[in-house]
Amino acid sequence: MAEKARLSLNQITLSSWSVSQAVEGCVRHGIPSIALWRHKIAEAGLASCVRAVQNAGLHVSSVCRGGMFPALTAAGRQENLEDNFRAVDEAAALQADSLVLVVGGSAEVGLMDARKMVEEGIAALVPYARQCGVKLGLEPLHPMYAAERSVLNTIEQALELASAYGPQEVGLVLDVFHIWWDPQVLPLIAKCAGRIYGFHVNDWLVPLPDLLLGRGMMGDGVIDNRMLRLAVDRAGYAGPIEVEIFNRILWDSDPDQVLRQMIDRFTTLV
């Protein structure tokens, strides 16, 4: 059973809450870590977020998210890169374990070129992140997002990208929703040893209600969260485990009720 001490609320799970509401929710329910989203940080102001998590004694498991490197023009790519510098600044100020990178994709750019742009974008970002002491966590996204959100689609591909940098510079954030189907998932997780920066749990609902908003609470779908958590543990990861769920029904539910269910499912099923 996963210990509650490892639980982190990824803020998107309770999308209606502001940063301060999410922080207060964590305190109220004894959740020790939180992951913040940049649009929520922007709403509250960075300094206010830093104070909120510090006053609450919360650990920040990640900032979501940098990335989104590809663009048709060099100017567009430069703009994307600048935004990543600001994301690094935020992760540094919040002392987050890592900045999660969802690398982006684009129907206009095309898959092959987008993958090159991602490689170049990371290369341009690493020196600044290193200087700020921020780890970059590559999150491979499910292959069904390859056309638009992320051209980084397997653990193997992410490991290859990361291996160009030091194990304290670029690593992986593993989300069960994106990796559970991989026929090589267990050996690949083992190969990630030393580069796992984060781990996300949730579930794959059957049938999948929606490409984006159809993720479920652990236990409501087909993913063996326990098996994957143990594999990540065996690979040496002992950090926070984020619950990250994009689901319209959860978003419309009472947040405290969602948190109670989340803690229950986490401690019994993960």
Added chain:
Amino acid sequence: MAEKARLSLNQITLSSWSVSQAVEGCVRHGIPSIALWRHKIAEAGLASCVRAVQNAGLHVSSVCRGGMFPALTAAGRQENLEDNFRAVDEAAALQADSLVLVVGGSAEVGLMDARKMVEEGIAALVPYARQCGVKLGLEPLHPMYAAERSVLNTIEQALELASAYGPQEVGLVLDVFHIWWDPQVLPLIAKCAGRIYGFHVNDWLVPLPDLLLGRGMMGDGVIDNRMLRLAVDRAGYAGPIEVEIFNRILWDSDPDQVLRQMIDRFTTLV
């Protein structure tokens, strides 16, 4: 440019048509090959389908489909296997290049066990298929179908399964919709040399309108059909290329209009 001589109409692309209507459509539009679906074969009767394709001088590129091996009980798996024997009979009678296997999946069974059942199901099917002279074409399906329709999700995984058998017994059917995102798609296609039994073209629409019925006509999405066709050619495949599109809008369109567009897109974009 792909030659029209390699074009095969996968019957599902014009879902409203019976076998005889599809056969007549192919003759009318000079399409030399056809792939038949078993529910349509059942509607028309096998003997009548055999006569129809023979009289029309059509080549049958595949029968769709066998597979669907996993089930909770041994009796259920045996029933599935028996159905596969009938599918082999149909492919033999139609002299199809291969019987396409969509291997199945099941939320109740779970991913790991389902994969074992698929391995066992294929092992039980091969001797009968060999005896009937029918090649079994494993079709890896997109990872987004892993929970329900197919636990076979990558070319690599399919190659490994196939390699337990002779290259004339078990091979792969490659569909661009299912494989285009794979970071290793080009080297993996090269590794399939000698075991490619079929190749399907269509497109991935952006945004994807539906998990099942959202495929598009070549040129309407983001897949580089030409690049993948050339890779398949380089791997030594010179057989028919099926256009297989599950799309509600196409199904509701005038079939002859769809065929004209299909031929145009095939000869200019594939």
